[in-house]
């Protein structure tokens with residue numbers, strides 16, 4: 001059967017990109033389709049310079065936002081990665097299957113290690129091995145599908161490679177998963193720089209819509225989006241990335257195709273105004289639910305505790321089987 005796993009890193013305030021590329025589908029579709037697990041991947045937040053107090057705060061906030069976005073702990077499993085030891089246990093085994101060259105080819109590693117180097121910080125070894133931990137996250141649960149935004153598909157491909165290689169060498173142990181990306185808004189771009197992904201850990205914030213931004217801030221950021229000097233509205237991701245980004249965001253909010261939307265608009269001003277309104281309305285219920293949920297931190301902690309118990313029970317047999325398959329003696 002289908003099993004779904006995905007995760008979000010508590011490295012910053014969650015953005016419209018996280019929501020449209022991933023979280024919204026988890027809540028609206030994925031959790032209702034199959035057994036599914038959604039994880040606050042806190043161990044992944046330690047791969048770049050971090051402040052422990054901030055990671056702790058963001059982990060709770062991220063869990064709260066997953067619930068606010070509509071994940072229902074009665075329907076799916078919501079938990080924190082560090083609460084389930086199986087992730088780290090399996091990571092080590094997969095490090096014995098993965099190669100150094102494979103890790104260095106990862107686009108995200110190249111970008112993030114370059115950034116750490118230029119800012120004079122060392123590159124943490126865990127940044128290099130990050131995709132192995134991500135593979136462990138997925139393979140520990142026998143996930144068949146991994147709903148992510150476009151930027152994570154390379155990591156899911158690597159996960160597939162590791163699963164296949166492990167199975168060939170040591171016998172069938174892992175399900176080989178596949179990434180699923182949304183039809184539109186799989187890569188929401190920064191509103192001030194449509195050549196860059198809208199990312200939660202970016203320093204400049206005027207091009208980023210955060211899920212918890214005030215409605216007037218959301219509207220302002222969308223209305224001030226950088227587009228181009230061309231007249232009219234047309235949908236062309238290569239030639240007109242700024243306009244295409246707005247069309248995709250509006251499309252994700254309304255369900256109408258970006259190309260069809262482009263035909264209905266004559267001017268960028270109206271497109272921006274309508275997109276701003278649509279995003280404000282999309283986020284309104286999420287903000288309201290988050291306000292309720294964050295007033296009750298014990299509720300979030302309880303969800304995470306129960307989620308970890310369920311997750312552990314699912315992961316342990318698979319990870320134990322991997323230990324055995326690789327030739328490790330099991331404790332008598």
Ligand code: TYM
Nearest residue numbers: 006007008009017018021022041134148149186187188198
């Ligand atoms: P993270 O925390 O960067 O992002 C969480 C999810 O949001 C998607 N996303 C976007 N989608 C569209 N447009 C954007 N601008 C945008 N920005 C982010 C991401 O693709 C992702 O689906 N390595 C992962 C976390 C992770 C994970 C996993 C995911 C760790 N283990 C196992 C799936 C399965 C990450 O950094 O996502």
